[in-house]
Amino acid sequence: MDDPIAFFITIATYGTWLPGDQRGWIEYHKGWQLPDPVRELEAAAKMNEDAKILSLRQRELVENQIRETCEYRKWVCHAVNCRTNHMHAVVSAFETPPKKVRADSKAWCTRRLKENALPEKTDNWWAERGSIRWVFGDEGLDQVVCYTHDGQEWKPDA
Structure with missing residues (x-):
């Protein structure tokens, strides 16, 4: 190529655009993922800034x-x-x-x-x-x- x-x-x-986002999201080395509200909440809880x-x-x-x-x-x-x-x-x-x-x-x-x-x-x-x-x-x-x-x-x- x-x-x-x-x-x-x-x-x-x-x-x-957090992991688990309702629009879908990309997981590193694993590609496109479906929405996962629990994962999105967990990611939001880990944020240290707005x-x-x-x-x-x-x-x-x-x-x-x-x-x-x-x-x-x-x-x-x-x-x-x-x-x-x-x-x-x-x-x-x-x-x-x-x-x-x-x-x-x-x-x-x-x-x-x-x-x-x-x-x-x-x-x-x-x-x-x-x-x-x-x-x-x-x-x-x-x-x-x-x-x-x-x-x-x-x-x-x-």
Whole structure:
């Protein structure tokens, strides 16, 4: 199989998509899981801060930081969209492991958010990991870029 041309990264903010969530959830190394209300309550009880909902200013900081990190690392940022409870980024980072792309993105966004968080003190901005999907081919890249830019507002017909 060919190498991916980009990574589609999704990272939820802290506490906004817990294990057991009613929407379903991803268990590390085990994949998609059905809702489990008991597990969700247990996860909520273990939280040491409130769930993080990002303001418009914080969302702008995240988007700008992703672009800056990509520029500094010589990666290509095809798209970035930060919402109140998660962010998406589509990044080409040749010869860089995708987990490093995700980790560097989270780390730099966390630094920027902490610098601008006064008077609020926050240690936990993001969920523990996040999703990394490999993107193959121009058609796949077009799809995830379109979703990142426009798919957040899309709602299926009722």
